[in-house]
Amino acid sequence: MIDFSKDTVFKLNPCDPRDLAPTVQPIIIPGEQIISSFKAVRDFVVFTNKRLIAVNVQGVTGKKKDFTSLPYNKIQAFSIETAGTFDLDAELDLWFSGLGKVRLEFRGNSDIRQIGQLIATHVL
Structure with a gap:
């Protein structure tokens, strides 16, 4: 499992989900769809309609x-922080039952509000 106890696990940029689909397709379940994806240098995160991978x-x-699967139904709370003038990165903090806090950091060109709406849609 990825060590989420670090302050920042990934510095992510948006990428085309079709580029990463072949890698995660073997663990996708029937009815699950990839919604968006973000990539660091080698590591990446995929948001589906059921979980974060x-x-x-x-x-x-x-x-x-x-592959670390983080189901939305285990999220107890979440927080988004938008990019600013001098701090160009946006952050997503997720608190999972039994795991604790997971922080993902996104480059300023990522739409963190859209990610927040995705999480809210599945959590609230």
Whole structure:
């Protein structure tokens, strides 16, 4: 499992979900759809209509991958912080039952409000 105890796990940029779909498709369940995706240098996060999937690409070759599934129904609270003038990154904090706080950091060109609405739609 990814170590979410770090202050920031990923610095993410928006990317085309079709680019990452082949990697996560084997763990997608019937009726689950990829909604959006964000990528760091090698690691990435996929938001589906049921959960958040965080993928940590490991090793020199990148063949080994850690898939962490974070279901929306386990979120107890969440917070979004938009990018500012000098702080160009936006943040999403999620508090999961049994796991604690998970923080994802997004580059300023990410629409953090849209991500917040996605989470709210499935949590509230």
